[in-house]
Amino acid sequence: MNKMINVALPKGRLGKKVYDMFELAGYECPAIKEDNRKLIFENEEKGIRYFWVKPSDVTIYVERGAADIGIAGKDILLEYEPDVFELLDLGLGKCKMAVAAPENIREVTDRTLRVATKFPNITRDFYHKESRDIDIINLHGSIELAPVVGLSDVIVDIVETGKTLRENHLEVIEDVVQISARLIANKASFRFKTAEIESLRDALAAQIAPKEAAK
């Protein structure tokens, strides 16, 4: 009998898109689409169990083995550096991490740059490579507000369409890194459930190739 695979899915829009990929790959669990507040869904016949977890917690569930595999954004992987395998770029949830500043403001070079962000590690690494002295202001939401009210000079945040930036009169001044959703696996689970995880990875990969080719 196949071994049960535990999958940590990120709650929200991305998670739903990812689940559709799993469904198309033959790992369906219809109960997940019912409108309720359950967090765990299982299809014993297919050997799969899904959990809905907060997107930034996916890596924790996978690294600590509560989930065998999971879907996490590259931003979360770069920020927390979990000790996991990164098996596949799903090509979903594509966006970028960028530095944004108020429109038409001169770049600050004569003093320590104040940077507001939800991603202090990525920010630290980025400016370290540029040898800039920075003061990181770690916020948990509404990052765009920081430069508007004078809390910071710039922000480092995820930019999808750029609409929020424009509405707050901010503009991207530098790209940090491209982001998309990745399939990750616990390093011990991968060893004991190799065949099951490989089949799942290959079934998902088969859906990505045609999409890339269609571009």
Add this chain to the structure above:
Amino acid sequence: MRIDRNRMNTEEKAMLELHSLYQKFGYSRYKMGKFEEYDLYVRNKDFIPTESIITFNDMNGKLMALKPDLTLSIVKNYRHIPGFVQKVYYSENIYRASLSAHAHREIMQTGLECMGDIDLYQIFEVTMLAARSLAAVSSDYILEVSHMGLIADILHPLPEDIKEQILRCIGEKNIHEIHEIGEAHHIDENIIRSLEILVSTYGDYRKVLKKLETLPLGQQGRQALDQLSQVLGLMARNKMATKVNLDFSIVNDLTYYSGFLYKGFVNGVPSAVLSGGQYDKLMERMGKEGGAIGFAVYLDNLDRLDAGEKNFDVDVVFIYDENDDMETVYRTVRDHTASGNSVLVERAVPKKLRARRVIKLKEGEVVTVEQND
């Protein structure tokens, strides 16, 4: 008194088994203190997988550290005798920072080091002991073996910073990012293809070696494949290779490690319980002659294997009061312990305690008040 192994948890049993195993193969115990001069870790910063070390000043003002690693202290005191190897094992606590908890942790580590004029037999023996160490912890284990010589050979033509990025990707089985790095830095397609094969080929050593034979390797790479084939072949002929896999996602710092690398997993523990390898380059950096190979077993993770096994906290709870004859109470307790039961003597059953049986004295006779199995 005989030690009842059934009452030990996996960690305690494993420690005794490992000590006995290492002694059987001529390893002698290396007892260490908890402190080491901080300077040792500064000089070999990247050898230790922790950024934060607990430091303090000793009575003379010298900066000391609570040991985050044991290998460096053993190597520091090693003296080379040509033609010989020194075989030692240890069981000590180390102190490392846990990134997720933002705090330091005390970790119990048992392991061995074989230092000196290392040859293929010594490498085989350490590999075999790594597999047997895992078997002592659980029958459901996997020992993953890798070889830095092969990885170094493939990465050889690349600049240092690119090597570092690609090593990280190999460790993550991250083929898509290797392609991205290859494109961004115009790396020779043959190297990228070799890396793709290296990352995507793992499992049974015969199958993996056969595939890797097709790679365009230099002398260092060929030598690595030959060593792997000889050592794992000898393991297989002695029926010890069924749970040993080749997996090159086991990588480590190129500045310290040169040959075999190990990671061991047991089913039920979400992270590696064994880690090690051949670190000839560390010996060289520390001004020591000869090579060295060893591994450590992380015993603190093994408690996960015990969960759910224990139905009762104690076999017998003996309820007594001040009127009971102490002589009779003790005689009853002694009879129970002699027959292998654990006995807790109390005035009442503690809340939430799960006892197999509760007894007390009634008119001088032992009576059972509660039987739970």
